[in-house]
Amino acid sequence: MxxxxxxxxxxxxxxxxxxxxxxxxxxxxxxxxxxxxxxxxxxxxxxxxxxxxxxxxxxxxxxxxxxxxxxxxxxxxxxxxxxxxxxxxxxxxxxxxxxxxxxxxxxxxxxxxxxxxxxxxxxxxxxxxxxxxxxxxxxxxxxxxxxxxxxxxxxxxxxxxxxxxxxxxxxxxxxxxxxxxxxxxxxxxxxxxxxxxxxxxxxxxxxxxxxxIFSIRDQVNQVEISESLERYIIELVYATRSPLDYGLKQEAEYIQYGVSPRASINLNLSAKAVAYMEGRDYVLPEDIKEIAYDVMNHRILLNYEAEADGVTTKDIIEKILKQVPIG
CATH class of the missing domain: 3.40.50.300 (P-loop containing nucleotide triphosphate hydrolases)
Incomplete structure (x- = not known):
């Protein structure tokens, strides 16, 4: 540069x-x-x-x-x-x-x-x-x-x-x-x-x-994200759709529908923005974790059992972030 x-x-x-x-x-x-x-x-x-x-x-x-x-x-x-x-x-x-x-x-x-x-x-x-x-x-x-x-x-x-x-x-x-x-x-x-x-x-x-603002958008778009972190995003998304595959037996009983493909797109984009606003030109795992709740919380649909047990999407996302390994 x-x-x-x-x-x-x-x-x-x-x-x-x-x-x-x-x-x-x-x-x-x-x-x-x-x-x-x-x-x-x-x-x-x-x-x-x-x-x-x-x-x-x-x-x-x-x-x-x-x-x-x-x-x-x-x-x-x-x-x-x-x-x-x-x-x-x-x-x-x-x-x-x-x-x-x-x-x-x-x-x-x-x-x-x-x-x-x-x-x-x-x-x-x-x-x-x-x-x-x-x-x-x-x-x-x-x-x-x-x-x-x-x-x-x-x-x-x-x-x-x-x-x-x-x-x-x-x-x-x-x-x-x-x-x-x-x-x-x-x-x-x-x-x-x-x-x-x-x-x-x-x-x-x-x-x-x-x-x-348009210049910042261009610079955010140029922030680097490694292939391993791209795959990490995909794993997080799939953990909401097939929680049993990730050892999330309890969470599988509460999730009615997992997140859509828009979640993976927006996780990638917003993690780049988080990195940019932190003064970096590359994404860290912490950037993805920081924004994951805001990107995913409205896209996970829980069932009535979750509501009865007082389980929220925040609880589900926190468990997924702990369970899914990076890289």
């Missing part, structure tokens, strides 16, 4: 750290969520955020969009939301005597789909189709979506009344599912002090441009 390329890479890696610091000026104690959002952005993968209300999910995404100088739209999903409210529609112009396209909020760089499980299947399908195809059709015209394009969807795990849970096949479209946890006591004290101060400044500096 030429010296200029090395300097450019180091400068961009430092800017990624600066992004984290800049977001922390406004948001307290959500470094894990911000890290996962950046991994999604740098690998062109969408993120599903799950957490109870009030954990600064919307504030974090909004602040991150400002730091990255990206267009941001928040869409509140409700039972009466229509697909046209999301992607746009054709409206009649009386002066011109013709129909014109009115684009919806999906035409943005960062789209926060708030409480995505509160809208009916048609709206969810419209969103997920846009995520997959990176384009939408209004009338007879197809429009490409803005680049970069990242959907960050949230769902509340507590209040399930009046919700339309996302089908497993649709949840699989999300690269990562991130569980957002409560802040610590000291963090919550700082949150309370900041948000109780009506003069608190939420302004942040722009750190990365769109062009730099």
């Amino acid at each position: 030429e010296e200029a390329q090395i300097e450019n890479k180091s400068a961009l890696q430092q800017k990624v750290k600066d992004v984290m610091s800049e977001v922390a000026k406004v948001v307290v104690g959500q470094e894990y969520m911000v890290n996962r959002l950046l991994i999604g952005l740098f690998t062109n993968g969408h993120v599903l955020l799950e957490g109870v209300p009030g954990l600064a999910k919307t504030l974090t995404v909004n602040t991150l969009a400002n730091v990255l100088h990206l267009d941001f739209q928040r869409i509140q999903f409700t039972p009466d939301l229509m697909p046209s409210d999301l992607i746009g529609t054709m409206i009649y112009n009386q002066k011109q005597g013709n129909f014109e396209v009115k684009k919806g909020p999906i035409f943005s760089n960062l789209v926060l789909a708030d409480e995505v499980n509160r809208s009916p299947a048609k709206v969810q399908s419209a969103l997920l189709e846009a995520m997959q195809e990176k384009q939408v059709t209004i009338g007879e015209t197809t429009f490409p979506l803005d680049r970069p394009f990242l959907v960050l969807a949230t769902q509340n795990p507590v209040d399930q009344e009046g919700t339309y849970p996302l089908p497993e096949a649709q949840v699989d479209r999300f690269m990562l599912k991130v569980t957002v946890s409560y802040p610590t006591k000291s963090q919550e004290l700082e949150v309370m002090r900041r948000m109780s101060n009506m003069t608190f400044n939420k302004d942040v500096n722009t750190i990365l441009t769109k062009e730099e």
